[in-house]
Amino acid sequence: MAVYGGRLKGGEAAGGEWWPLWLRQRYVAPVVTGFALLAIWQIYVIAFLPSFVARPTGIILAIPATISHSEFWWAALESFGSIVEGVALGTVAGILVGVAMGRIREVDWFLSTYIRALYALPLIALVPIVILWVGYQPEARLVIVTLSTFLPVAVTTADGTRAIPHEYLDVGKIFGARFHNVWFGIALPTALPHIVTGIELGFARGITNAIAVEVLASIPGMGMSVFEKSAQLNEDESFVYVVFLAIFAVTIRSLMIRARHWLAPWYSG
């Protein structure tokens, strides 16, 4: 691992001599730290906090009971289904608007005030007004997730399709490309890595905002369950939901990184 502290003194990492060799194995340090963190958590809860507070052993023991309940899988289906649907809708809309903004200056000038203002705004601030307009319905969650994805995808697609190398366009022109060939044949593939970054951002914001809508509007789902179980003092069970939300988020993130490598292998970033 590139740590300049080592290079500074020249030769072998001077800062790393004192710690034992077995700790330098690649996976040892994180695993040891992980267990240490869990142990501290466990001991701290037992020593200083009321017995209902979630602790690692309690959470592990609560996993089988929680995930064998159909209620858990319904919540997962509701939330994750709605998030995936919203991200898909937002991505399509974002790509269409983004390409138009990137390729036609006038569209960019016309829309950018609103797209950039909404992009700057934490979307959680829109949750109350959306709940008011859509109602205390699952559709409110869908609207927020769609918006959460639409904005970053539109912005990254616009940035990506605006900055096309001139040679690409010249070659297209020589071969008689029509505008839709340029838009979807040249601009869009060039902007793919940007678009994937936008979708990744959309997922991250979408998950958070979906939970926010669920809790504020009492819509059944993972986020709602986390808060509900906690309010019933089923803290361990509540944390099982948190763990699965985190697993979902981490899985999506690594899928996105993989998608970027697969779709645009020439970008090594």
Place this chain on the structure above:
Amino acid sequence: MTARRTDSFGRQVRQFRIAHASGIRIACYVSSIVLLLVAWQAFGNSFGVLFVPFTTTMVRLWGMIQDGSLPSALAVSGTLYGVTLGISIVVGVSVGLMLARMKLFAASFEPYVYILYATPTISLVPFVSVVFGFYFWPRVIVAVIISIFPILLGTMEGARSIPRQHLDVAASFGSTEGQLWRDVIIPYVTPFAMSGIKQSIALAMAGTLVAEFFLNPTGVAALLLQGTTIVDSGHVLAITVFVAALAVALVGIGELIERRLVRWRYTAVG
């Protein structure tokens, strides 16, 4: 580019777009804003209680400023925001530097930093409230977890990418640890930290709102929820528009600070 042939319509349009670019630009900006305001005003009354015209929204906003409810909510939220951003900067920069500079620390904690980063912080709110309660400092914890990562990861990336030559030159001139930090590390890392801070200025706002919504509502979030419960769309719309304007202003300030602090980057040689 002079057109010798009879100009086709498409060509005329193209030439007009090029010749009058700045005029068209202003026209686009102005017309988009005017169009929104006109539509907002025109359709303001057509959705029953769910929507109100632009003028009503502004009147409601002014009313909330005058009766002191918005200023006092802003003072509460602003305090939380300021403390959150301050702690995020101090802790983010120092932990970022530690992760870049201390091998064992990085090897041990980096995976957990990424796990915490990926976890939707909002789902940790019930846990935080059970352990720490639901007043000021628990809110700060939640808001900091949401806003710290761009600074922390930006600083870490920056400190890890310092070119070896810089360090070698400093070492060969016999610089002490203190001099090394002052002359090489801090100037090199500043732009990276600043672009993180720019992002965190926006994220701290999201963090503040999340903390206020879900840990015993206070400040602006409480004011928003108050309007939702009694289905007062004018009230909610007025605050939402105000918060949006505030967000745009804060992002603008962040960009300004970044440009000012990082100016040397564009002027310095090599």
